[in-house]
Amino acid sequence: MSDLTLSSGLEDYLECIYNNIEHNGSVKAIELSRELNVSRASVTDALHRLAEKKYINYERYGSIEITSKGIEKATEVIGKHTILTKFFEKVLKLSNEEASENACSIEHVITQNAFKKLKDFTQQYAGKND
Numbered sequence: 001m002s003d004l005t006l007s008s009g010l011e012d013y014l015e016c017i018y019n020n021i022e023h024n025g026s027v028k029a030i031e032l033s034r035e036l037n038v039s040r041a042s043v044t045d046a047l048h049r050l051a052e053k054k055y056i057n058y059e060r061y062g063s064i065e066i067t068s069k070g071i072e073k074a075t076e077v078i079g080k081h082t083i084l085t086k087f088f089e090k091v092l093k094l095s096n097e098e099a100s101e102n103a104c105s106i107e108h109v110i111t112q113n114a115f116k117k118l119k120d121f122t123q124q125y126a127g128k129n130d
Contacts, residue, residue, distance in 0.1 A: 006053065008108030011077050012036065013046045014055055017066055018074035026063045080107040080115060087122040 006014070016035055020027035033043045044060075051058045055070035066074065081103045088099030110118070 006055075006073065010046060010050060010053075010055075011073070011108055012104075013043075014050060014066075014070055014074045015077050015081075017050075017056060017064055018071065018078070021064075021066055028063060032064075077107055080110065083115070083119045083122055084110075086126060087118055090126045091122065 013032065013036070016032055017027055020031060020035070029040065029043045029047060032038075032047075033040050036043070047056065047058045047064065050056045050070070054067055055073060056067060057065040081100075084103035084106055085096070085099045088094045088102050089096060092099075094102070
């Protein structure tokens with residue numbers, strides 16, 4: 001389920017929100033600012049845009065809650081990141097850091113068809129070479 005109205009930057013925010021909530025139970029705007037190395041104003045703007053699109057519930061100075069729509073999109077992006085990282089590590093033999101960096105860039109622009117083929121290939125290749 002692709003949402004073309006969500007930029008790669010907003011996907012990064014959503015991924016960060018999801019990961020923080022999963023690992024820490026909650027997340028605040030200041031934590032996103034520090035983790036993503038962006039200004040508080042940028043975070044506030046992104047949170048308002050995500051809330052408008054119904055990916056999160058957010059009130060100024062409050063905790064950020066992710067909606068079911070947000071969880072679905074975040075897990076889609078994280079899934080792409082995981083498969084792409086695995087491809088770069090297992091098939092191309094890149095370091096984890098370089099693999100993850102490339103995956104982060106590509107996860108936002110790869111077509112569904114290309115991703116499906118890469119995922120199928122990676123699963124077959126990794127299964128044979130693990």
